[in-house]
Amino acid sequence: MAITFQPSAYSGLVDQDNGMVSREIFVNADIYAEEQERIFTRAWLFVGHESQVAKPGDFFVSSMGEESVILCRDRQGEIHVFLNSCMHRGMKVCRYDEGNTPIFTCPYHGWSFATDGALVGVPFYKDAYHEELDKSQWSLIRVPKMVNYKGGIWATWDPNAPDFLDYIGGFKTYLDILFDGWDGSEGGTEIIGGIEKWMVPSNWKFPAENFIGDRYHNISHRSVDLVGIGPSGQGRRDNSEREGAKSLDVSFPERGHGTVMFLRPEHAQPVPSYQNDPIVADYFYQCEIARKERQGQLWRILAGPGTIFPNMSFLPRQPRSIAVWHPRGPDQTEVWRWFLVDRSAPPEVKEFLRQYYIRYSGPAGLTEQDDMENWNYAHSASRGAMARRHHYNYQMGMGYAVTDFEDGGLKLDGTVLDTTKARAGEQNQRGFYSRWREFMAARDWDELATWRNGNGSAC
Amino acid sequence: MVVANDPLAMLLLKQDVEAFLYHEANLLDDRRYEDWLDLLTDDVRYWVPMRRNVKFGELEREFTREGQDINWFDEGKDTLTRRVNQILTGVHWAEEPLSRISHLVTNVEIVGVTPSASDAEEVALRCRFIIYRNRVATETDILVGRREDTLRRGDGGWRIAQRQVFLDQNVLLAKNLTFFF
Amino acid sequence: MADIVNLFEVEPGQTVRLHGNATAEVVSNPRDGVWLFVRYLTSPDDPDQVGAEDMVFAQDVLELVTD
Numbered sequence: 268m269a270i271t272f273q274p275s276a277y278s279g280l281v282d283q284d285n286g287m288v289s290r291e292i293f294v295n296a297d298i299y300a301e302e303q304e305r306i307f308t309r310a311w312l313f314v315g316h317e318s319q320v321a322k323p324g325d326f327f328v329s330s331m332g333e334e335s336v337i338l339c340r341d342r343q344g345e346i347h348v349f350l351n352s353c354m355h356r357g358m359k360v361c362r363y364d365e366g367n368t369p370i371f372t373c374p375y376h377g378w379s380f381a382t383d384g385a386l387v388g389v390p391f392y393k394d395a396y397h398e399e400l401d402k403s404q405w406s407l408i409r410v411p412k413m414v415n416y417k418g419g420i421w422a423t424w425d426p427n428a429p430d431f432l433d434y435i436g437g438f439k440t441y442l443d444i445l446f447d448g449w450d451g452s453e454g455g456t457e458i459i460g461g462i463e464k465w466m467v468p469s470n471w472k473f474p475a476e477n478f479i480g481d482r483y484h485n486i487s488h489r490s491v492d493l494v495g496i497g498p499s500g501q502g503r504r505d506n507s508e509r510e511g512a513k514s515l516d517v518s519f520p521e522r523g524h525g526t527v528m529f530l531r532p533e534h535a536q537p538v539p540s541y542q543n544d545p546i547v548a549d550y551f552y553q554c555e556i557a558r559k560e561r562q563g564q565l566w567r568i569l570a571g572p573g574t575i576f577p578n579m580s581f582l583p584r585q586p587r588s589i590a591v592w593h594p595r596g597p598d599q600t601e602v603w604r605w606f607l608v609d610r611s612a613p614p615e616v617k618e619f620l621r622q623y624y625i626r627y628s629g630p631a632g633l634t635e636q637d638d639m640e641n642w643n644y645a646h647s648a649s650r651g652a653m654a655r656r657h658h659y660n661y662q663m664g665m666g667y668a669v670t671d672f673e674d675g676g677l678k679l680d681g682t683v684l685d686t687t688k689a690r691a692g693e694q695n696q697r698g699f700y701s702r703w704r705e706f707m708a709a710r711d712w713d714e715l716a717t718w719r720n721g722n723g724s725a726c
Numbered sequence: 727m728v729v730a731n732d733p734l735a736m737l738l739l740k741q742d743v744e745a746f747l748y749h750e751a752n753l754l755d756d757r758r759y760e761d762w763l764d765l766l767t768d769d770v771r772y773w774v775p776m777r778r779n780v781k782f783g784e785l786e787r788e789f790t791r792e793g794q795d796i797n798w799f800d801e802g803k804d805t806l807t808r809r810v811n812q813i814l815t816g817v818h819w820a821e822e823p824l825s826r827i828s829h830l831v832t833n834v835e836i837v838g839v840t841p842s843a844s845d846a847e848e849v850a851l852r853c854r855f856i857i858y859r860n861r862v863a864t865e866t867d868i869l870v871g872r873r874e875d876t877l878r879r880g881d882g883g884w885r886i887a888q889r890q891v892f893l894d895q896n897v898l899l900a901k902n903l904t905f906f907f
Numbered sequence: 908m909a910d911i912v913n914l915f916e917v918e919p920g921q922t923v924r925l926h927g928n929a930t931a932e933v934v935s936n937p938r939d940g941v942w943l944f945v946r947y948l949t950s951p952d953d954p955d956q957v958g959a960e961d962m963v964f965a966q967d968v969l970e971l972v973t974d
Contacts (some may be wrong), residue, residue, distance in 0.1 A: 273963050280760060362779060362780075363779045363780055363781055364778040364779045364896070365778065365780075366780060366781055366784065366787070368781075368937065368939075369935070369944075370937050370939065370942065372937070372939040372941045372942060376940070377964060377965070379939070379941065379942055386941050387962060388962045389965065390964040390966065390967075391964070399801070453943075459795060459796050460790060460791070460794065460795040460796065461775075461776050461795035461796030461797060462776075462796070463776065463796060463798075463898075464776075464896070464897040464898065465897060465898035465899075465900070465901065465902065466897060466899050466900075467897065467901045472921045485818060486741045488756040489741075489815070489817045490812045490815040490817045490818035490819070491812060493811075493812075493815050493817070494808045494812045494815065495808070496805070496808060508921070520899035534758055541790060545799075595922075601897060606796055611949075617795075620802070621795075621796065621800075622801070624796065625796060625797060625798075625799070625801070626801065626805050627796075627807075630798070630898055630900065630902040631774070631798045631799055631902070631903040633809065633812055634810065635902075636818075636820040636902040636903075636904050637819045637820045638816065639820065639901040639902045640819045640820040640901075640902070641819065643865075643901055644862070782915070782938075783915075783938065854934070
């Protein structure tokens with residue numbers, strides 16, 4: 268018998284006071300179905316990058332939650348996001364991954380839509396519809412809110428959702444590091460061709476919480492650390508720039524976003540890195556100098572993995588990329604991975620990064636292969652009747668975070684857990700699941716925008 | 727298929743090349759990864775593109791490009807050696823316990839020979855593969871596709887100088903690619 | 908009856924005969940196999956149509972007019 272979850276039930280499933288989360292929320296099909304309604308139709312979701320639809324008529328088929336959407340640039344140059352479903356009988360109007368087209372034609376009965384979504388072609392319009400069909404009422408379903416923020420295209424199905432930057436809040440600092448050039452120039456990034464897409468047999472929240480700041484899972488990557496794939500051929504990454512840095516976990520529980528980062532000492536200076544290749548080493552060194560000049564104290568932030576609630580994760584430095592965890596049932600996640608480089612970087616730098624991204628990331632990446640194994644079997648071993656009776660433990664570092672973090676004159680927004688000595692903590696995950704609970708229980712965005720009346724929940 | 731002016735030499739060459747491919751597949755399936763690495767030339771190119779759904783007439787955009795785009799694999803011997811070393815650490819969780827793998831190699835065609843079939847130094851070939859992977863208890867992947875190889879004669883016999891793998895999947899249905907094609 | 912026209916193979920500049928006794932010049936082809944963008948050349952049943960641009964559906968394209 269299906270269990271129906273009332274909004275009040277979610278407080279028992281996410282027990283913030285005790286740092287515990289029920290396994291039900293990862294394995295239960297009814298909860299999964301509720302998530303599609305309550306989270307994926309209301310949150311801002313990442314759709315793609317403007318460099319994927321550079322010219323009029325360019326399109327890229329993406330996904331918002333379970334549903335296929337078309338990101339496209341119309342003939343006037345305006346960017347749109349549409350539901351990829353014909354208004355007549357629902358057939359996908361585009362089954363290609365990307366390309367350029369003047370119209371999207373449904374292969375079922377032939378309805379055809381322009382790149383601005385307008386219904387322009389209706390077979391037998393005169394004879395069968397007697398010219399009485401009001402085509403203007405049957406455009407492709409367009410997202411009510413969409414934004415192009417520094418090249419990243421985001422959309423939400425909820426017309427009452429707050430504007431994107433209000434949704435992001437203080438997390439903007441970290442999102443900017445992802446989309447700005449390495450030298451700090453605004454929105455200076457582009458996508459390398461080829462979007463990785465693959466299936467992981469796990470619930471979408473496993474990777475989302477992993478990327479939000481799970482420093483504890485370092486042991487997962489022991490094998491790649493032993494063989495070395497970093498830009499200088501050792502370790503997983505080049506870590507020389509982290510010398511003397513504090514390690515901080517930053518959470519925005521009232522919004523659900525979080526990231527981990529390293530904070531360089533107050534008087535740190537750029538250090539040479541990527542020294543195997545003089546062109547690459549010089550590029551990054553010059554970028555670091557320029558960014559330090561531009562950003563002052565903020566330059567000290569070495570941003571690590573992060574997640575923007577609910578399902579967009581990213582790595583702003585090495586390997587610079589975006590991951591979206593598309594839900595495909597309680598037990599399946601379709602992962603899409605975009606890779607970013609500085610648009611103005613010399614070809615040697617782009618090539619160097621491309622090779623590093625490939626060997627690090629995705630199903631063939633030496634690092635991330637091991638993540639997929641863990642998410643797979645953590646999930647499958649949590650599905651049983653006995654397993655479900657026991658909560659996961661998220662108690663690490665509870666009670667040690669501060670909301671007024673300051674170091675050498677740099678104040679940080681958000682709830683900050685200093686993990687320099689501890690080496691790991693779980694406040695970011697707690698923030699993620701507290702926001703998850705709010706999304707599942709709240710009626711509308713008036714209730715969800717908790718920061719507007721100043722009573723956002725702390726974690 | 728190469729038009730052979732010496733059919734007997736072609737027949738012998740094909741036999742020779744097929745024997746090599748089966749031997750190579752056995753090394754992988756017998757988990758003799760270091761011996762497998764010895765079959766690769768030092769300058770080997772190993773490329774596995776991703777594959778898009780594209781409109782009729784635009785098939786030139788179907789595959790991601792070697793040396794330019796993101797690909798599943800696009801590398802040389804150094805990274806391949808690191809992959810082998812990673813499995814051999816014993817703590818590569820994605821291959822611990824080791825998967826059970828069978829490579830089936832079929833539809834072998836020789837498409838180029840240099841300088842000639844009777845004294846071939848380099849052979850270009852196409853074949854099809856089925857890779858069956860089963861791991862832990864019931865986890866099973868079946869990957870099917872086309873392979874285009876360039877073999878070069880080395881001191882101890884044939885060596886793989888180039889391998890191009892064209893998978894018959896769009897969204898990869900396997901959670902990871904911890905094995906070799 | 909003429910063979911079914913495969914719209915993929917129709918090029919801009921060619922003339923097509925349409926359902927309803929009209930003829931039209933192909934302006935552009937979206938190459939979806941379903942629609943053509945055309946300009947009417949003759950339209951005895953609806954003379955006002957001549958010169959107008961329209962989208963025509965594959966089943967309304969009866970044949971390619973050859974010289």
